[in-house]
Amino acid sequence: MKFCRFNKDRIGVVQGELIHDVTSLFDRQLSWPTAAGDAIIAQLAAVHASGIDLAKMPVVPLADVRLESPVANPNKIIGAPVNYHAHIAEANADAEINSGRTYTTLEAYGLFLKANSSLIGPADDISLAFADRRTDHEVELVVVIGKTARHVSRDDAFGYIAGYTVGLDMTVRGAEVPSYRKSPDGYCVLGPWLVTPDEIKNPDKLGLSLTVNGETRQSANTDLLILGVARLIEYASAIYTLYPGDIIMTGTPAGVGPVEAGDLIDATVEQVGSLRIRVIPARPTVQGASA
Known part of the structure; x- marks a missing residue:
């Protein structure tokens, strides 16, 4: 369903x-x-x-x-960086993405958390966090946890999934830690709905794509994930207690790139659905405040 x-x-x-x-x-x-x-x-x-x-x-x-985010109140939003080999290669080749770091594997880099306050749905808009800094799109398959999980083996992992949805892990480029650059309000988009596991035969074999103003930017398949869905749940639950509604963003493929105010993003995951969302200008900075 x-x-x-x-x-x-x-x-x-x-x-x-x-x-x-x-x-x-x-x-x-x-x-x-x-x-x-x-x-x-x-x-x-x-x-x-x-x-x-x-x-x-x-x-x-x-x-x-x-339509709102299919999850209203996650305990946490977990991100899996550099989980596609082609994205590692493009990140290491782009100084604006790597900010002097060299990416190797996800397990060497670790997971990160996005602020829950970054969560929006497809009926909202993405408001750019900074008028003068680059914000990139990142389409991802998103796993939503259905019951409390701790130290779950990959063999048992699928029994803890409530469903799947489409996600955008919007990202400000820069030298700050990922949890800062990926957590502005509106920088975690989920939708358009949650598809129960009985409808998805194999989440590690789903096409995913993203267009900006009709131009294809990202196109790949989750069979290219370095750590697949079950392994990600095992990996995350080894350090975090996972609760119902917790969100695991499985990582983005190659093709990430900047968006600007006025852009229209269409993100699709095969068998899950598609969402469309607009990018709007950064909100004015309050006088006397600094970012």
Whole structure:
């Protein structure tokens, strides 16, 4: 199934050009302190397994809704840098990307975290963080964790996945640590929905692509990932406790490049979906403040 979040936290199942509103099937009452993770994602597998009678659910046209990030409240957003050999090569060849570093392997470089406040959906806009610095697009397959995981082996990893979505890991180029340059507001785009694992036979064999204003910039396949989906979950869960709704951005292929205000980005992952989002100018800096 394709689960989406729309119109200020409604929950839907997408079928063709329609959304079936299944919000009533989820417990949205909060208690304090809340459990770690996203409460809706934590319920997703049980609701899916219960057998949803979509014919009894209210319907709204997909074209009439505002699609939001399919995950509302991740405990953390995990990034996997340099996870395609061709991207390592282009990063090492471009001084604006490497800022004097030499990239070798993902395991030598490690994972990074993006701020949760960077998360937006496809109905939003990407506001450039700086008017005078380069921001690059990076399309990625995104894995969303479905249940608490710690020290998970790659053989068991697929049992911890809630679903897959399309992601943009927007990045400011510069010498600062990745968690700073990849965490401005709006620099983590997810959408258009979450596809449950039963619909994806092999996440390590999916085409992914990105265009800017109709021009193809990135085109590759997840079979080129250095660390595949299961290995990434094993690797991440060895150091972090993963909670429902946690996001693992699996890495971007070659072809990353700068975007400017007014650009229109289209990002696609095979069997998952496509999102379209516009880049808008940097917000004015408050007088007396410095970046």
